[in-house]
Amino acid sequence: MKFTPVFETLRPLDYGAFLISLLVITIPAMLIYGGEKNDLYFSINGQNGQHWQFPLSARETVPVTGPLGKTLVEIKNGEARIIASPCKNKVCITTGAIYKAGQFVACLPNCVTTALDGTNSGDNTVDAETW
16 A cells, blocks of 8 residues: 655645635634724613613713612723612622623612623633632
8 A cells, every 4th residue: 555645646726725715714713703802891781771881981870770760880990880779688789890801780670780791802810710
């Protein structure tokens, strides 16, 4: 049995097909995953489709009306927190500030959520481990 090296059996169109395949995979991946970094924003959602978006640099106190009354969401210094809410247990207030992509705080009785959405490539730290 005679083995011939792979590169001796390839023809010019084989190389072309390989390059085209590589481009078909690489270009969409770059467009999807290679977007702007640090494009984070605070997203606040309330009852009946109320929705607000604020950049990290915003300094706002947003009153969000829910079925129990008004919940106050404060955004400053790149953090967001619920500072006042008419709910009974105040878990949303004791949750504290959110400051990392993917974090959220919610006042479920009053139907108010606040999240930090977007991508942040500079924050790849592990927040928890399970063994």
